[in-house]
Amino acid sequence: MILCVTLNPCLDKTLWAPAWRPGDSVRGRSLCEIVGGKGVNVARALARLGRAARPATFLGGPVGATCRRLLTADDGLGPIVVETEAATRVILTVATEGTTDQSAFFDPDPAIAPAEADALVAAIEKALDEAGVEALTLSGSSPSPATHAVYSELIALARARRIPVFLDTYGPAFEAIWGFWPTAIQMNRREAAMRLRRPTVGDDDVVGLLREWRRRGVACGIVTDGPAAALVQFGDVLFRAFPPEIEVVNPIGSGDSMLAGLVDAWLGGGGPEAVLRRALACGAANAAVWDAGSIEPQTVARLEPRVRLEPVP
DSSP states (O other): OEEEEESSOEEEEEEEEOSOOTTOOOOOSEEEEEEESHHHHHHHHHHHTTOOEEEEEEEOHHHHHHHHHHHHHTTOOOOEEEEOSSOOEEEEEEEETTSSOEEEEEOOOOOOOHHHHHHHHHHHHHHHTSTTOOEEEEESOOOSGGGTTHHHHHHHHHHHTTOOEEEEOOTHHHHTOOSSOOSEEEEEHHHHHHHHTOSOOOHHHHHHHHHHHHHTTOSEEEEEETBEEEEEEETTEEEEEEOOOOOOSOOTTHHHHHHHHHHHHHHTTOOHHHHHHHHHHHHHHHHTSSSTTOOOHHHHHHHGGGOEEEEOO
8 A cells, every 4th residue: 555645635627618818708618527636646646557545635625525525436545534624725727629728727725724734644644554555655735834844744754664755845845854854756847946946947956956865865866847858866876867758638747647657666676767767657648648647557658668768977
């Protein structure tokens, strides 16, 4: 079992609509709903890869109840849920038919109470003590001050139990980490720039960040750059990793699927190149479908040989 934590889930609604402009009254053609949030996407992708995965998150109000039902009925995932007074947010994406254009509208982040944050930590600690937990993933942003230190606490709990931890976050949740560090860290260039407090970052900046993580004991650090090459510090070897070229349908969730592929190959005992090929192939496979995390294993297998890896001197 892999536990997949997200602190800021959502009900992800997509409305397909004809071409429109701000100010128009728009009648949608169709609507679909899926539970979003980075950790949920990771769990969904892991399940597609044949791994037992369990999301752990906050859910509140009628939207939260809908999310719980969808996770169980549609995704077949048995979530660990802490109910909150604040309602779970909705993200509405309006996709314009016949184009690749999409506009997303986000509800404000919920205000999580300190007692609710403590309850999630306690629930995950209990789950970590159950037999068969192979890994812990921590994904996405922190919605409120009460949750900023949750990932740091969970890293310490998991590492003390010799359970590998895979982290994909930024901002206050990352800044709160101290003491124990995760097994692997993944972030994109925009998030790396935030970490370094710069408007943009070059390769030298990214390499410096990766080496800092390595000094802290992180076994694998990855900084992605969309469809361009990622920079990866795997052990003492630095790689430039080129994703395979694909026809993009929807890139949302590709980083989450990449993290799922990293975990899957890591637990499978693969070497650095096998792990990175699986990770980048999963990210590309996600971009080839609409629903985040709904990757096809056959597509992943087809894309793996097309991942190009170059050691960086």
